[in-house]
Amino acid sequence: MPFNETCRMEERVRMLSDYDSGNWSVSELCRRYGVCRDTFYAWRSRRDSGVSDWFVDRSHAPQHCPHRTAEGLKEEIVAMRQRFPDLGPRKLLAKLSRQAPEIVWPAASTIGDILKGAGLVSPVKRRRRPIDQRRPYAAVTAVNDEWSTDFKGWFRTTDQQRIDPLTITDGHSRFLIDVRIVAPTIEGAIPVFTEAFRVYGLPLAIRCDNGAPFGSRGAGGLTRLSAWWLKLGVEPHFINPASPQENGRHERMHRTLKAHTSRPPAASAAEQQDRFDAFRWYYNHERPHEALEQQLPAEFYEPSQRPMPVQAEDPWYDADHQVRRIRNSGEIKWKGGLVFISEALIGELVGIAELETGDYVVRFCDLDIGLIDRRGRFSRFAPPRPGLREPAEPAATQNLSTIIPVQNVDHQPG
Structure with a gap:
């Protein structure tokens, strides 16, 4: 028990003992112990009630709260959290409202308190917020205006196979187009983009970093992969060197992908790919997204109206070239x-x-x-x-x- 609380309880016992001695009036005792007369009478009444621990502080919580969340709702909130342990209060509220729109669910802050009371929230050390800077990427106003791509950091499965996941997302809808284990080379990446273009059509641009296999130090920063994009009418948008924040939307997805699929890694590459496929469905069709006002990426995304051509044609140049x-x-x-x-x-x-x-x-x-x-x-x-x-x-x-x-x-x- 804290020291200060112990001292307060001892003072209450002494105050009532002094009163029982008959040497002090109520007014003198109140001045001596620094309390008001109402407080004195309250402690005397509590002692006279016969309760053994009358001198202990009682909870100040109201005995009845008409706005308290019903136990049934609390159980449903806890069950949803146990089903989706990575979702925070706002995303849980979105999923609960989608599942049962007729119910008046508590606010996200209340859901957070319920999760904390159920022991489902791990304390996190608060970090000092960095200074915000000018947004480095251009505005994306429609689906397929700009895709983002990158290789998530490699890791090994338990059988020691190296895993290099190539990821592709749509910048506007946050739709996860693909997560595929391939070699981090041009030859490994081209089949993945070929399949993505055939299924979802061609975007206007692709945001990527300036390293292999997307960019180089050669003319125009091109590789055979980004040159192929250009021939198809897809403009490569290279971020600045050592500036992953310029592809921040995509990097944030990588954080969720890592938490869901590689902690711990799978037993084999085939099992790891199955995890990636399951995550892609979950990310697009089940996980509400903050940037979409807690809607689902699959509800926003639709394939491009520019189909992939059977063969990329040679570029055309003006007559003065x-x-x-x-x-x-x-x-x-x-x-x-x-x-x-x-x-x-x-x-x-x-x-x-x-x-x-x-x-x-x-x-x-x-x-x-x-x-x-x-x-x-x-x-x-x-x-x-x-x-x-x-x-x-x-x-x-x-x-x-x-x-x-x-x-x-x-x-x-x-």
Whole structure:
């Protein structure tokens, strides 16, 4: 028992003992012990009632509360939490309201108190909130405006097989399109995207990081995978290096995926894939989402109206472009010599347009990937990252002939 509480109880016993001695009046005792007359009479009445622990503090909770949650509702709330142990009060309220809309369920804060009273809430150390920064990603206003993709961090199953899950989500509806165990390579990723495009159609863009297999340090930041996206009419949106917060919606999904499927890991890769498939159904069709006002991603998502073509056509360029097909060496024939462009674009057509300065801009599909100067040297362009981070003081913009302004240039040759 706390020390202060023990002292208070001893004072009450002494106060009534002094009163019984007849040496003190009630007013003098009240001044001596620092209580009012009503308090004195209350403790005297409690002692005279014959209760053995009359000097102990009693609960101040009301004996009757007309707004108290019925025991039946509490049991249903606890049962739902036990069925979905990862869901918090707001998501539980959404699921309960969906399951029984005719019932007036308690507020999310009350549900939290019920879970805490049932011992279903683990205390979490509060962290200091970081300073918010400007949202780095562009607004997504409709389904299939932008998908997000990444490889979740690898881990091993209990039989020591390495697991590299490739994940794809829709940025607007948060719909989890796929979670697939594949090699973290271009060859491993292309079949997954092929199947996703066939089932759900083509998005307008895909947000990804700048590393393999999605991005590179080559011309335009392209790999064979992102170059294939461009040919299909899907624009790659590269985040800045070491900036996973710029794909924060997708990274938050990874946190839930990890908690559900890899703690602990499965016994084998096949069993782990079964967990991923079950999680995908749960995430899309059962788990309410905060960003959707506790609705389900499957209720918001619908396939794209742009079907995947049977074969990706070569890009078309304006008449003022010279067209070259990149050789197996990554080079093109240019003014009697060879100029290296990119190994990621081997076999692809690029368009080359002359600038007023006498230099030539090289374009693949709608993306400017580099510049050939008058001496025949190629300087690659850095990957475009519009709307993510303000560039440094820009150099004087060169005037292009019938094409959009050139993006930032990485002046390292080759």
